[in-house]
Amino acid sequence: xxxxxxxxxxxxxxxxxxxxxxxxxxxxxxxxxxxxxxxxxxxxxxxxxxxxxxxxxxxxxxxxxxxxxxxxxxxxxxxxxxxxxxxxxxxxxxxxxxxxxxxxxxxxxxxxxxxxxxxxxxxxxxxxxxxxxxxxxxxxxxxxxxxxxxxxxxxxxxxxxxxxxxxxxxxxxxxxxxxxxxxxxxxxxxxxxxxxxxxxxxxxxxxxxxxxxxxxxxxxxxxxxxxxxxxxxxxxx
Numbered sequence: 001x002x003x004x005x006x007x008x009x010x011x012x013x014x015x016x017x018x019x020x021x022x023x024x025x026x027x028x029x030x031x032x033x034x035x036x037x038x039x040x041x042x043x044x045x046x047x048x049x050x051x052x053x054x055x056x057x058x059x060x061x062x063x064x065x066x067x068x069x070x071x072x073x074x075x076x077x078x079x080x081x082x083x084x085x086x087x088x089x090x091x092x093x094x095x096x097x098x099x100x101x102x103x104x105x106x107x108x109x110x111x112x113x114x115x116x117x118x119x120x121x122x123x124x125x126x127x128x129x130x131x132x133x134x135x136x137x138x139x140x141x142x143x144x145x146x147x148x149x150x151x152x153x154x155x156x157x158x159x160x161x162x163x164x165x166x167x168x169x170x171x172x173x174x175x176x177x178x179x180x181x182x183x184x185x186x187x188x189x190x191x192x193x194x195x196x197x198x199x200x201x202x203x204x205x206x207x208x209x210x211x212x213x214x215x216x217x218x219x220x221x222x223x224x225x226x227x228x229x230x231x232x233x234x235x236x237x
Contacts, residue, residue: 002123005130012134019142019197020204024110028102029143030193034154037161039147040140041095042102044165045088047136049080049106054120054132056080061121073116074107081107095164111139146196154188156181 018024028046033039056076064072085103088096096103106112115135120128152158156178162170186192 002127005127008127008131009134012131012136012138013141014138014204017138017142017204018111018135019139020201022111022114024114025139026197028105028109029139029146030190030197032099032102033143033146033150033193033196034188035151035161036144036147036159037095037165038098039143041088041092041165042099043136043140043143045084045103046106046109046112047133047140048084049077049109050112050115050132050136050139051129052080052132053077053112053116054128055125057116057120058123058125058128069121070113070117073113073121077112077116078107092165098164111135142197142200145200146193149196150187150192152177153184154186154192155183 016022019026019029025046028042032042053073053076057073060072060076081104084106085096088099088103115131119131123131148158151160156176158175158177159170159173162173166173187196
């Protein structure tokens, strides 16, 4: 039975989010999320590789044997990562230098290889591509939220150096949220990434628990109401 597009969307963005639930790809997630532009740059690169690799894996899923399946998947991901790396060198070279080794390491990102093996190799090209999009967006949203939070807490500003990604049009996108802010160094240091990610995971778990309790209370009310109606109907009859 094919997975519906709605279920794919919910899994990628919330229920099976790579950054908050699967906890995959944490090395780039934590290593590059000290600013919004860094996080967004890596998020876009990862999402593009996810979409294209899922589509390619789905196309060849019936043409490769189990013996060479994983090596073939890795070769596809590596080739696509190289393309992204060359594009960034051509159009966003300064950002490429800042992100450094984390761009080539997309090849070994567990999220990408995991989706290729668990989903793309078992589904049609359209569903595999959409799964890559949703997983990429879900992973990217976590990246950007962590990056924006750390940048705001660390510098008191948002969208600094966005021209590194979008060119001269973004030179004036910087927003100063706190005037005369002294800065919070811990937020932009590596421990800050762990703290913000931990808070995001805790927030998601709390929302899930609250929603589950709310649904359970509604079911209880509906059940008791139905029982009362049955009893009243029995008395009247």
